Amino acid sequence: MSESTSESTPAIAIVGTGTMGQGIAQHCAQRGYDVHIVDSVSARAEAAKFSITQIFERLVQKGKIADDERQRTLARIHIETTIAGATKNASVAIEAVPELIDLKVSILKEMANSAPSDCLLATNTSSLSVTELGARTGQAARVVGLHFFNPVPIMDLIEVVRGVDTSDENVARAVSFAQALNKSAIVVRDVPGFATSRLGVILGCEAMRMVEQGVASAADIDRGMELGYRHPMGPLKLTDLVGLDVRLAILEHLHRELGEQFRPPPLLRTMVRAGKLGKKTGEGFYEWKDGLPIVKAR
Ligand code: NAD
Numbered sequence: 346m347s348e349s350t351s352e353s354t355p356a357i358a359i360v361g362t363g364t365m366g367q368g369i370a371q372h373c374a375q376r377g378y379d380v381h382i383v384d385s386v387s388a389r390a391e392a393a394k395f396s397i398t399q400i401f402e403r404l405v406q407k408g409k410i411a412d413d414e415r416q417r418t419l420a421r422i423h424i425e426t427t428i429a430g431a432t433k434n435a436s437v438a439i440e441a442v443p444e445l446i447d448l449k450v451s452i453l454k455e456m457a458n459s460a461p462s463d464c465l466l467a468t469n470t471s472s473l474s475v476t477e478l479g480a481r482t483g484q485a486a487r488v489v490g491l492h493f494f495n496p497v498p499i500m501d502l503i504e505v506v507r508g509v510d511t512s513d514e515n516v517a518r519a520v521s522f523a524q525a526l527n528k529s530a531i532v533v534r535d536v537p538g539f540a541t542s543r544l545g546v547i548l549g550c551e552a553m554r555m556v557e558q559g560v561a562s563a564a565d566i567d568r569g570m571e572l573g574y575r576h577p578m579g580p581l582k583l584t585d586l587v588g589l590d591v592r593l594a595i596l597e598h599l600h601r602e603l604g605e606q607f608r609p610p611p612l613l614r615t616m617v618r619a620g621k622l623g624k625k626t627g628e629g630f631y632e633w634k635d636g637l638p639i640v641k642a643r
Contacts, residue, residue, distance in 0.1 A: 366384070486515060585630050
């Protein structure tokens with residue numbers, strides 16, 4: 346059964362409530378949107394809302410938001426059990442399911458079938474072809490990349506990815522939506538990995554090869570980039586934050602599309618097979634406790 350209260354208010358639909366879907370839901374609700382979330386594992390949608398509730402409680406305790414604002418914002422997040430329920434009044438529908446093209450096509454098709462005909466169909470893909478997603482969905486003009494960054498409420502950028510046939514009007518709507526979320530938008534042509542993942546992932550990939558080769562510890566490689574190059578976070582800590590499985594899926598795609606320099610390091614595959622996915626499972630290149638990284642004993 347739907348928790349939805351608003352039958353006619355234009356709203357944001359979010360399909361997939363993992364790391365990114367949760368962050369997008371939190372941020373959209375904080376910016377005043379009604380948000381309808383759905384996940385194929387209903388417990389994950391519940392867990393996402395619970396986790397957002399806890400984040401807001403901490404913000405109230407720290408005096409960063411008032412209690413009535415917390416209540417109002419939480420009330421804007423509605424858990425739905427079907428994609429049709431989540432998208433029926435949506436002005437923007439965003440998919441944030443795993444980085445698998447067939448899965449994303451089927452989700453976008455379902456979104457297109459149930460959302461109003463003028464609803465923007467957005468994908469949060471980090472690397473897959475927005476052109477292919479649009480063409481295979483049969484909605485080439487309406488599908489656009491809205492590439493959010495993790496953690497969504499904190500990161501300032503949205504990369505708007507224009508598929509070959511995405512209409513100018515829908516690119517402009519995507520940029521306006523990004524601005525309404527108080528984010529800066531860059532508009533990027535649809536190439537594998539766009540502008541950001543292509544550069545970010547190659548740095549992470551090289552850092553993993555350096556761990557494999559025993560050049561330095563993960564923590565020291567990160568410190569090198571943080572202190573020597575003023576990166577706010579080293580590439581291995583960032584890989585833990587993103588999720589090693591997510592990084593592996595992106596690398597596999599970029600390896601197929603762009604060649605050898607993106608071949609996933611064997612260490613990454615081994616860690617994913619071992620279930621060491623980073624922050625979300627409590628262990629990756631670091632151990633994670635209470636949302637903070639702890640340097641592993643060497
Ligand atoms: P995740 O694994 O944390 O979450 C994915 C969610 O989708 C899960 O809760 C899963 O149950 C759900 N799901 C799977 N199949 C579904 C279906 N058929 N219907 C509805 N829900 C379904 O993944 P994530 O890290 O949130 O990544 C999601 C997307 O965002 C990927 O395309 C990824 O490349 C992209 N992305 C990730 C990051 C990051 O830092 N993790 C950053 C930018 C973009």
